[in-house]
Each structure stands twice: as C-alpha cells, then as structure tokens.
Amino acid sequence: MTDFERDTRLPDMPFHTIVEQMVAGIYVIQDDCFVYCNATWAAIVGYTVQEATGMSLAQMVPPDFLEVVRSRIRARLAQQPPSMHFITRGLHRDGSVRLVEVHGTRITYRGRPAVMGVGVDVTDRVRNEEELKRSREQLQALAAYTANKLEEQRLAMARDVHDVLGGMLTSIKMDATRIQRRAENPEMQALTQGLIALTQQTIDTVKQISEALRPSALDHLDLSVALANELRAFTRRSGVPHALDTGATTPRLPPRHTTAVYRIFQEGLTNVSRHSGASHVGVTLRVEDQQLVLELHDDGRGFDTGAPDGSALGLLSMRERAREIGGELRIDSAPGRGTRLRLRAPLL
Missing domain, CATH: 1.10.287 (Helix Hairpins)
Structure with a gap:
C-alpha cells in the first residue's frame, strides 16, 4: 500500500476498490510524471495502468499544449490556486487529441508535493456543443x-x-x-x-x-408615423382602442434598423390581435441613453413565456430581428396578466 493510499483510505473500504470502480479517471502527477492512475484514466489516453504509470507529461499531452499544462501544475503546487477546474487536451495512443475535463488539487504524495486530479473524457460532448x-x-x-x-x-x-x-x-x-x-x-x-x-x-x-x-412612411416620413398608421389600422380591424406615446423626440435610425423595429412591432401587434383578447393596447417610443426603446403592452389574457405554443416562431422571428440590429427584445407575460414587449436597440 502506498503512502497516498494509506492517507486517503476509508474505513472498511480499501482505497484501491473505490478508485478502480470510479467512472472518472484518477491520476497523480509528480516530477513531470504520472506516478499513479486508475484504469479509467489510462483508458482515456489508450493505455493500460501498467503502461501509463511512470509516463511523462510529454507522452500524454500534445506538444503545443504541454507548457500550458506544466504552468497549471506549477500554479497548483504553489497553491495559486491550489485547486483548478478546466478542460485540458490529452494525447491518445493513436495520435488523436482527447478533450478531458479535469479537477486538479495539490496534495502530498510520499512526503512531497504532487497534483492529484479527477478527469472525464468530454471529447464527444465538446465537439457536439x-x-x-x-x-x-x-x-x-x-x-x-x-x-x-x-x-x-x-x-x-x-x-x-x-x-x-x-x-x-x-x-x-x-x-x-x-x-x-x-x-x-x-x-x-x-x-x-x-x-x-x-x-x-x-x-x-x-x-x-x-x-x-412596405409602408411608405418608412421611406418618406419616419418610424413614429408608420407605427401610428399601423395602430389605426389595427383598431379599425379589431375594435380594440390604443394609445401611442412617441415623446418629444422622434428617433432616427438607419433604414435597415427602422425596418427591423417596424417588423418586430408589426409581429407583436399581430400576436395581440390573434391571441390576447385584449381590451386596450398601449405603445411608447422614446430614446434612452442613445438607444431606441419601444414598448408594446396589452391587458389581455397573457401566456406562459416558458411554454411552447403556436406563436413560438413569431417570437423567435422577433428575437432574431432584434439580435441582427444589435438590440435586445424582452417579453414579460403571465396567464391573466397581459403581455409587455420591450425592445432596446442602438440608434446607430
């Protein structure tokens, strides 16, 4: 039994049994070598325990990543910090590179500083991500x-x-x-x-x-006029009254941004007409901190924003339009509490 096993064993359960049955790889690095590893760790890099024990870092780490690993080991040995959690790169026996998520900690092994780590092969997970x-x-x-x-x-x-x-x-x-x-x-x-x-x-x-x-107001007038025209048409079709507050300053946007904001507003108004059952709709358009802020709110039935429904594609479309112009779209709603759509987008 090694000093490491003697120091870390649990009552009535030998250290060897615990470590060898773990699905995670266990290793100890000292003097730039793997002085201990279990079968899971050895299998990650394609070796047996006997083959892996005593191998140097250079044999298990890609050459272009070797100094990174060594610097992290030195930091842990110096307790700056004593423990690290990161994804590293391992060199498989067949020459391929494996991605391993490790949690390494400074320990004392046979009376001298060493690094013990727990590793899991995350190559497939990372590549899938x-x-x-x-x-x-x-x-x-x-x-x-x-x-x-x-x-x-x-x-x-x-x-x-x-x-x-x-x-x-x-x-x-x-x-x-x-x-x-x-x-x-x-x-x-x-x-x-x-x-x-x-x-x-x-x-x-x-x-x-x-x-x-394509509303002519977008090309010949301004956004506030286009919104006002769309709201009037909405009220004529639905009978739902509306209120529009555009403030004292009319925001000026690049043509592409103006179109995106208008389409987001149009889709939001369409959702109100189709799903909300609202009795009133309010819209505000203003400038805050060099950003356009558009809010559309209704007093309708609301919905659970976390539940998928038929309007999910419409919401996705609005969010994508907002992202495309560097904006942010927020939708707050709950059953029985109406819906508030809030768009922030840069003026330039």
Whole structure:
C-alpha cells in the first residue's frame, strides 16, 4: 500500500476498490510524471495502468499544449490556486487529441508535493456543443439572410404594385372618364360610371396592398408615423382602442434598423390581435441613453413565456430581428396578466 493510499483510505473500504470502480479517471502527477492512475484514466489516453504509470507529461499531452499544462501544475503546487477546474487536451495512443475535463488539487504524495486530479473524457460532448453552436450560427445567418431577402422582395413588389399596377389602373380610369364624356347613350353613361367607380375601388385596394407590403412612411416620413398608421389600422380591424406615446423626440435610425423595429412591432401587434383578447393596447417610443426603446403592452389574457405554443416562431422571428440590429427584445407575460414587449436597440 502506498503512502497516498494509506492517507486517503476509508474505513472498511480499501482505497484501491473505490478508485478502480470510479467512472472518472484518477491520476497523480509528480516530477513531470504520472506516478499513479486508475484504469479509467489510462483508458482515456489508450493505455493500460501498467503502461501509463511512470509516463511523462510529454507522452500524454500534445506538444503545443504541454507548457500550458506544466504552468497549471506549477500554479497548483504553489497553491495559486491550489485547486483548478478546466478542460485540458490529452494525447491518445493513436495520435488523436482527447478533450478531458479535469479537477486538479495539490496534495502530498510520499512526503512531497504532487497534483492529484479527477478527469472525464468530454471529447464527444465538446465537439457536439461546438457543432450545435455552428448550427445555431448558421441558422441565425440563414434567418437574417431570409429576412433581408423577404424585405427586398416586399419592397420590389410594393413598388411594382403601386407604380406599375397603380399606373395602369389610373390610365384605365382616365380612359373611362373620356368615354363617359363622349357617350350620349344613357346606358353607356351608366356603364362607364360603374367602370370608373370599380376602377377607383381597385386603385384603393392596390394602395392598401402596397402599404401592407412596405409602408411608405418608412421611406418618406419616419418610424413614429408608420407605427401610428399601423395602430389605426389595427383598431379599425379589431375594435380594440390604443394609445401611442412617441415623446418629444422622434428617433432616427438607419433604414435597415427602422425596418427591423417596424417588423418586430408589426409581429407583436399581430400576436395581440390573434391571441390576447385584449381590451386596450398601449405603445411608447422614446430614446434612452442613445438607444431606441419601444414598448408594446396589452391587458389581455397573457401566456406562459416558458411554454411552447403556436406563436413560438413569431417570437423567435422577433428575437432574431432584434439580435441582427444589435438590440435586445424582452417579453414579460403571465396567464391573466397581459403581455409587455420591450425592445432596446442602438440608434446607430
């Protein structure tokens, strides 16, 4: 029995039995060598206990990481700090690199300072986490790309609908008006009058479609006007009254940021209409510490923000838009307590 075993054994349970049955690797490093390890630790790097015992750090650590490991061992031996918890890199017998989560502590082994550690192979876990992180980054990039392309298509369609289709309808109305002036037959007069009225209704519908695709206020006026127009349309459709407070200062944002804020607001208002059952909606738009702050709150039924539901994709879309412009979106809600959406975004 070694001095280490003698000092750490438990009553009625030999140290060797405890250590060898552990699913974590146990090792002792002294004088730049592994003077002790259990079977689990040896297996992490592809050796037997007999082979691993006595091996140097250089044989178990990749060359480009060796000095990092040695510096950490020196720090623990100097008790600065005496204990460390980190992920290190081990060199497997086959030449591959294994990632090992270790917790090392300064001990006394055979009367001299040493480092005892507990290690777990986390190679697969870390690589899975890295792959998940890459997948999330790719999904975020895809979401941003899709949103930008969708906005470009909306803008193009809005212009085509307004300029091309609207212009054609206006020409039809003008021609119908000239025909009406020249028509002497009362029946022809009535037909052209009906055609003119129908054409005007179609022109109005085209304008509504164009505004729905891309509000002209975003390009020609400012965000507060676009929000006010959207709220008025919301109240006409739903019958739910609203209050809008834009403060004394109208915030100025880059065009892309303005569009993102408007779309977040639009999606939030859509959720109110579809899910809340609210009797009143309030909106505030102001500037705080060089940031735009938009709040949308209702007195509806609310929801559990932690529970997945049909609106989850809408909430995800809003959060992604906020992230894309460097903003932060917070949604506070609870059943029976209404919902408050709060967006903060930089002005520049």
